[in-house]
Amino acid sequence: MPKTLPTLDVTAPVCCAPVSAAPLTDEAALHVALRLKALADPVRIKLMSILLTAKEGEVCTCDLATAVGLAESTVSHHLGQLRKAGMVRPTRRGMNVYYSAHRDALEALRLVLDPHCCT
Template identity: 60%
Template sequence: MPKALPTIDMSSPVCCAPVASGPMSERDALEVALRLKALADPVRVRIMSMLFSSSAGEENSGELAATLGLSEPTISHHLAQLRRAGFVVSDRRGMNVFHRPAPDALGALCAVLDPNCCR
């Protein structure tokens, strides 16, 4: 049985020295790894792409499911993973839940992986 990664608070963007700046602490490496794990799925990458390219700046779960050809429960599962990693912000309005990307979280992850990324 695979060993489960520990749970940490990922509600704010990753904030640590860039990978290239020297050896990372175990905790910082875990924070980066858990966020990368959240993006390590083609469906989640497509969801992020759709959210970033949305003309409205947000999409509801039904629209994402229809566009991706997946069920709403499957989309909800993937969105939960992205929310936990801090990459997506969701708001309930009536019967619908609208999702938008959290660009600061992705920018912070990029800066940790490549300190020259966002200059």
């Protein structure tokens, strides 16, 4: 059975030295791991891909459910995990919730993992 990670507020972008700079402290490693754990699901990766490529910058939960072929409640669960990790931001409009990618959080995670990647 997988080890359960502690609950921390990880809604702000990760902020620590790159993993290649020096061995991470236990706390810094935990903050990175919690964000990676939120992304470590094929549906969540697909949702992030859809949000990152959305022309309008945000997508309704109902449209995301159709795009990934899952029930809206299941997609809401996945988006909730991404929201808790600070990877997406919700906006409620009436009965609908629209999500957008939190690009700063993703960029911060990329820099922690490899600051020389993709430059």
